[in-house]
Amino acid sequence: MHEWQAERDWPLLTQGLAGRLRNDCMAQWMEFVRHPFVRSVGDGTLAPEAFRNFLIQDYLYLIQYTRACALAVHKADTVTGMRHAAHLLSGILNTELSMHVAYCAGWGIDETALEQAEESLELLAYSRFILDRAQTGDLLDLLVTMAPCLIGYAELGARLHADPATKREGNPYWSWIALYGGAEYTELVEEGIHRLEKVGAACGAQARYPALVREFATSVRLETAFWATARSG
Numbered sequence: 176m177h178e179w180q181a182e183r184d185w186p187l188l189t190q191g192l193a194g195r196l197r198n199d200c201m202a203q204w205m206e207f208v209r210h211p212f213v214r215s216v217g218d219g220t221l222a223p224e225a226f227r228n229f230l231i232q233d234y235l236y237l238i239q240y241t242r243a244c245a246l247a248v249h250k251a252d253t254v255t256g257m258r259h260a261a262h263l264l265s266g267i268l269n270t271e272l273s274m275h276v277a278y279c280a281g282w283g284i285d286e287t288a289l290e291q292a293e294e295s296l297e298l299l300a301y302s303r304f305i306l307d308r309a310q311t312g313d314l315l316d317l318l319v320t321m322a323p324c325l326i327g328y329a330e331l332g333a334r335l336h337a338d339p340a341t342k343r344e345g346n347p348y349w350s351w352i353a354l355y356g357g358a359e360y361t362e363l364v365e366e367g368i369h370r371l372e373k374v375g376a377a378c379g380a381q382a383r384y385p386a387l388v389r390e391f392a393t394s395v396r397l398e399t400a401f402w403a404t405a406r407s408g
């Protein structure tokens with residue numbers, strides 16, 4: 176049994192602008208997608224309290240991510256670009272957030288607890304970094320900054336799906352893994368990668384690459400740091 180490998184198992188992740196960005200911060204990328212938190216979700220050994228903390232902060236994260244999507248609608252300079260961002264925005268606002276609330280209820284977290292929770296430092300750092308790029312950069316800066324979130328969760332879902340160490344039966348985290356490794360999410364990510372490629376070509380990614388890879392790497396580091404929100408609550 177080989178370890179999951181993007182080159183063989185999901186080559187799209189290694190191609191084009193997204194592939195180049197991922198490849199150029201490979202060490203940090205691996206720290207993010209193969210983090211001990213992810214491994215403990217896979218084998219079911221993560222403490223439920225840590226997962227609850229994570230879910231609460233992730234709810235607050237989704238809200239800030241939605242605001243960034245709204246700015247992507249505003250920054251898009253084609254109607255197609257606006258539609259794409261609006262589609263993502265409406266998906267999160269009308270479907271994902273309520274799914275997250277229902278999922279949290281299954282873990283004994285009610286909506287009031289979600290709404291009243293204090294934002295963790297990890298969440299503040301990450302979400303406000305995205306929103307800063309959203310406000311001061313153009314659409315390409317924003318999509319590059321948002322890409323690790325989109326691509327990373329799909330990759331770790333695919334990795335967990337393929338990993339023989341992943342426990343399926345009796346693993347309380349299996350439904351979470353199934354969501355990010357599932358076909359629907361995979362499709363959303365592939366759309367996002369194609370979108371990034373198009374916007375990259377239109378906005379001169381080649382010439383701007385050094386700044387883009389810095390934004391991407393910062394988001395990757397902040398994703399890695401976000402796993403620690405599970406400990407601090």
Ligand SMILES: Cc1ncc(C[n+]2csc(CCO)c2C)c(N)n1
Pocket residue numbers: 233236237240263267271323324325326328398401
């Ligand atoms: C810290 C953190 N990073 C990424 C995701 C995954 N995610 C959040 S919004 C979105 C795009 C639309 O579904 C995706 C993939 C998460 N949940 N939490």
